[in-house]
Amino acid sequence: MATMIIENERTKAASGKTYEVRNPATGEVVDEVPFGDVADVDRAAQAAAKAFTTWSKLAPNKRAEILHKAARNMLAKVEEIAPILTKEQGKTLLESRIEAQRFGENIAWFADLADKVHGEHVALPDKTTYGLVVRRPIGVCGAIVPWNFPLTLAANKVAPAIAAGNTVVLKPASTTPLATLACIEALIEGGLPEGVVNVVLGPATGDAIVGHPLIRKIALTGSTPTGRKVMARAADALKKVTLELGGSDPCIVLDDADLEAAARAISVGRFFNCGQACLAVKRLYVQEAAYAPLMEKLVARASKLKPGNGLDKDSRMGPMHTDTQRAEVEAQVKDAVDRGANVLYGGGRPKGDEYENGWFIEPTILENVPDGARMWTEEVFGPALPVRKIKDLDEGLRLANDSQFGLGSSIWTGNMAAAHRAVSELEAGYTWVNALQIAHDELPFGGTKQSGFGKEHGVEAFLQYTEEKSVVYGGV
Numbered sequence: 001m002a003t004m005i006i007e008n009e010r011t012k013a014a015s016g017k018t019y020e021v022r023n024p025a026t027g028e029v030v031d032e033v034p035f036g037d038v039a040d041v042d043r044a045a046q047a048a049a050k051a052f053t054t055w056s057k058l059a060p061n062k063r064a065e066i067l068h069k070a071a072r073n074m075l076a077k078v079e080e081i082a083p084i085l086t087k088e089q090g091k092t093l094l095e096s097r098i099e100a101q102r103f104g105e106n107i108a109w110f111a112d113l114a115d116k117v118h119g120e121h122v123a124l125p126d127k128t129t130y131g132l133v134v135r136r137p138i139g140v141c142g143a144i145v146p147w148n149f150p151l152t153l154a155a156n157k158v159a160p161a162i163a164a165g166n167t168v169v170l171k172p173a174s175t176t177p178l179a180t181l182a183c184i185e186a187l188i189e190g191g192l193p194e195g196v197v198n199v200v201l202g203p204a205t206g207d208a209i210v211g212h213p214l215i216r217k218i219a220l221t222g223s224t225p226t227g228r229k230v231m232a233r234a235a236d237a238l239k240k241v242t243l244e245l246g247g248s249d250p251c252i253v254l255d256d257a258d259l260e261a262a263a264r265a266i267s268v269g270r271f272f273n274c275g276q277a278c279l280a281v282k283r284l285y286v287q288e289a290a291y292a293p294l295m296e297k298l299v300a301r302a303s304k305l306k307p308g309n310g311l312d313k314d315s316r317m318g319p320m321h322t323d324t325q326r327a328e329v330e331a332q333v334k335d336a337v338d339r340g341a342n343v344l345y346g347g348g349r350p351k352g353d354e355y356e357n358g359w360f361i362e363p364t365i366l367e368n369v370p371d372g373a374r375m376w377t378e379e380v381f382g383p384a385l386p387v388r389k390i391k392d393l394d395e396g397l398r399l400a401n402d403s404q405f406g407l408g409s410s411i412w413t414g415n416m417a418a419a420h421r422a423v424s425e426l427e428a429g430y431t432w433v434n435a436l437q438i439a440h441d442e443l444p445f446g447g448t449k450q451s452g453f454g455k456e457h458g459v460e461a462f463l464q465y466t467e468e469k470s471v472v473y474g475g476v
């Protein structure tokens with residue numbers, strides 16, 4: 001049985017309760033884990049607060065050294081960790097390998113910043129004084145993570161937090177705790193000191209983290225409704241919050257685009273991770289002359305995405321993570337079809353004995369999806385893509401911005417003026433121009449509108465795990 005990790009000790013829930021983690025491809029039990037609650041969060045927060053007193057005072061280059069060593073140890077275990085992630089989450093082994101690799105790389109990337117970000121000297125009018133702006137870590141930080149990318153989204157929070165000298169109470173999604181535990185175990189085995197990262201499990205621990213008085217900052221990746229609840233609860237104690245929430249990223253393809261490259265990016269963007277990604281091509285707007293050839297290419301690509309158990313070598317798309325999640329996407333597709341949409345590809349469940357016990361779904365492309373359909377107005381968190389023909393860039397931009405969300409966005413065109421206009425006008429935290437939707441370590445990532453606020457990745461994320469303090473030295 002897996003355990004939680006508090007002060008580097010493997011621990012059961014104080015209540016003694018447990019729950020099962022199941023494989024979305026087979027329905028089989030993968031492991032039993034502790035069902036933690038408020039008491040366990042309290043223990044973890046106390047441990048993190050104790051560790052903060054020493055971790056925050058370490059010389060930054062020493063912290064960097066410890067984190068690099070821990071990351072190297074974790075990266076040496078990618079092949080062990082990937083199948084654990086596939087079994088609990090459903091994604092293909094290739095996707096799990098990429099994710100596990102990203103976890104270790106992210107720790108190393110922020111470790112590099114630990115001793116490079118600094119404050120500044122400020123000259124003051126009275127020459128017997130001088131001013132400084134120093135950066136200090138915040139304290140204990142809460143990291144709350146969803147099930148779609150359990151490792152990368154945990155690393156996005158843990159890595160900048162601990163590199164900046166904070167300590168963490170981490171809560172993975174209830175259904176995907178196992179690979180995260182394996183990663184943290186590997187960091188500890190590689191020398192991460194006790195209490196720096198503590199892991200609690202169980203559905204109620206998220207709320208307990210947000211409400212705990214010792215926890216000073218909350219970083220949540222999750223749905224927009226959860227973001228609203230977390231922000232409201234965090235307001236009680238005026239905690240800092242970073243909210244990475246839902247998205248419905250538009251993609252505009254103009255007639256002069258490289259359609260082969262666009263089709264590849266759209267296919268990866270919509271079907272990677274069985275469509276369960278925040279950054280994903282979720283609404284496609286295609287100019288008239290590009291429409292037919294692009295649809296042909298997209299359908300050809302979708303037809304190659306064989307659904308299957310993520311552990312099987314020939315699977316190109318794992319199952320959906322839960323039955324509820326699949327039912328939600330199926331209902332969104334049905335809503336579009338009921339309103340008159342035309343199914344260009346997929347639209348159902350794959351058939352065969354191997355699909356009987358898992359939450360499999362076909363990659364799906366729909367055209368003529370009428371205005372007002374759920375696929376346009378809601379986040380579609382699965383492998384189904386609504387497509388619409390547009391006359392010109394004006395129409396594309398108007399439709400793209402007609403959304404409550406503002407996470408990612410993309411445009412494909414050979415015209416730099418059109419690309420530049422899209423970059424200026426698309427209401428999103430990220431715009432890719434003729435490029436695959438990949439969130440780079442180097443660039444700050446985060447949403448606008450109801451996709452949340454605050455940044456992960458980049459120097460900006462590191463800074464958000466520090467507080468600025470002004471200092472005046474007198475009598476000099």
Ligand code: NAD
Pocket residue numbers: 144145146147148149153171172173174203205206207208210220221222223224226227229230243244245246247277278279379381407447451
């Ligand atoms: P979710 O909001 O249901 O849960 C996310 C995490 O929050 C889980 O660990 C959950 O246990 C916890 N949680 C739930 N209610 C809570 C509360 N009241 N207080 C504190 N914690 C609470 O989301 P999900 O279904 O696990 O993930 C899918 C959603 O995440 C999608 O909307 C997706 O777009 C979004 N997402 C966003 C990003 C991003 O970076 N913007 C990345 C990935 C996923």
